[in-house]
Amino acid sequence: MNQLLYIAVFVIAFTIQKQAIAVELKISQRNKRIANLEPQIKLKYFDIHSLNEKYATIHLYSIEKQNATYNRLQKIMTLNRDFPPVTIDVRVYATDEYYENSKLLLKLDVPVCSESPYRELLPKALVVPKTMLKDKCLKKGDLNTDDLGIFRFDALIPNLHEISDYYKVDYNMTTADRKEIIAEETLFTEWGYLHTQ
Known part of the structure; x- marks a missing residue:
């Protein structure tokens, strides 16, 4: 039972970290896109x-x-x-x-x-x-x-x-x-x- 709990906690932590990295990457890409925009x-x-x-x-x-x-x-x-x-x-x-x-x-x-x-x-x-x-x-x-x-x-x-x-x-x-x-x-x-x- 404890092994299942440890595995579940590890999977949840890994998923949260992966989502946080994806959000950070998305914000970084948006900021680069904005910085390179020509004035309209x-x-x-x-x-x-x-x-x-x-x-x-x-x-x-x-x-x-x-x-x-x-x-x-x-x-x-x-x-x-x-x-x-x-x-x-x-x-x-x-x-x-x-x-x-x-x-x-x-x-x-x-x-x-x-x-x-x-x-x-x-x-x-x-x-x-x-x-x-x-x-x-x-x-x-x-x-x-x-x-x-x-x-x-x-x-x-x-x-x-x-x-x-x-x-x-x-x-x-x-x-x-x-x-x-x-x-x-x-x-x-x-x-x-x-x-x-």
């Missing part, structure tokens, strides 16, 4: 609703054409202090070509300085190496980037451009406890291959 979304313009100058000062925030299907978002700013743990509330809407008549497609809360399934999809300037993931990965000083990038929501919404060719993306960066708003902005985007001439 083209930034048209933006609107900064608020910026808490206790945390940051913007010196330059501009859009520059990269190629026919992608525009870079250049951002030069000063972080006025080390950031506490922060999260970005991302809301993606499908809209018409005038960015009206919106329909919510996606809502996510993504922590910036800790691991999450969506961290790799954050604007690329905010995706810090895993070795820097701590409560305070955004440190006081200058943050200059030729391309801040945008949240890669195209990787999460299947057949996105069949839903609409125009998207509005609201970003609200707050402290993780939601007590302070750091920045609120809206990006107006389109499917990258809409106007390629």
Whole structure:
């Protein structure tokens, strides 16, 4: 009887370990696939609703054409202090070509300085190496980037451009406890291959 019990426990433990390895492999493959995706979304313009100058000062925030299907978002700013743990509330809407008549497609809360399934999809300037993931990965000083990038929501919404060719993306960066708003902005985007001439 004891031998049967030992065999059953061994089989169960082996099965659980095998499933855990399979899940870990699946997540790793998904992250590699996401990292290698070409941007599908083209930034048209933006609107900064608020910026808490206790945390940051913007010196330059501009859009520059990269190629026919992608525009870079250049951002030069000063972080006025080390950031506490922060999260970005991302809301993606499908809209018409005038960015009206919106329909919510996606809502996510993504922590910036800790691991999450969506961290790799954050604007690329905010995706810090895993070795820097701590409560305070955004440190006081200058943050200059030729391309801040945008949240890669195209990787999460299947057949996105069949839903609409125009998207509005609201970003609200707050402290993780939601007590302070750091920045609120809206990006107006389109499917990258809409106007390629």
